[in-house]
Amino acid sequence: MKIASWNVNSLNVRLPHLEQWLAAARPDVVALQETKLEDARFPDAALAALGYRSVFSGQKTYNGVAILSRMDASGGGALEDVQVGIPGFEDEQKRVLAATVNGVRIVDVYVVNGQSVGSDKYAYKLRWLEALHGWLTDELRRHPGLVLLGDFNIAPDERDVHDPLQWNEDHILTSRAERDALDRLHALGLHDAFRLLNPDARMFSWWDYRQAAFRRELGLRIDLTLVSEALRARLAGAGIDREPRTWERPSDHAPAWVELAV
């Protein structure tokens, strides 16, 4: 079971890329972020034509998440027990969507960016991460086999940044408080699949559009796939697919994926 995450930075613009990538990579489940589409405009018919069911929670201009699931020959791959948002956490911003596919709980997150350390948005990011942690504590009791994936807007450690001096513990996306919040998610038994299988790899998932960052390999690994303790024994592979970042008019993020053995 191949489960992927991709921040598409506008599904309206990136639908052709998503279609091309689905046809080539054939993931069973895909968690999307930054769809930037109201639900009425979500291209569910186009995705169904490629064999994918979809659930989505979007808004105009900003944010927006979706989960796609590939229909198999016997009509499987249903998206069940769909949850929109973090229960009990009031938020206008559409950043969280969960569903169960073939017995695996999929939790898709578009974590708050936070802008800069000390800003109002940074405070919102830390509040938001605390609410996510509280909910996942309960969610893991209900669904021990869980994959938490998405754009975390946090680079876990030095191996995940091109320049640790610039991306230091006072900088947004790498600050001590953000990494502490990620560590609290790890403490729930949610393991970073990519890092577990590739302890020494320097591979990024996001490159700024500016300063030719992709060409110069000035990236960060902020798109993560975390697997619960109960799924750890099934972990068969994890990676980042850089290729779509080389295509014309790309998203600034590359898809990150994890493979679970049946």
Add this chain to the structure above:
DNA sequence: ATGGTTGGAGCCCAA
């Protein structure tokens, strides 16, 4: 060097 690029809205904001 406090820069630059993209997307979406609407004559700037978020990333």
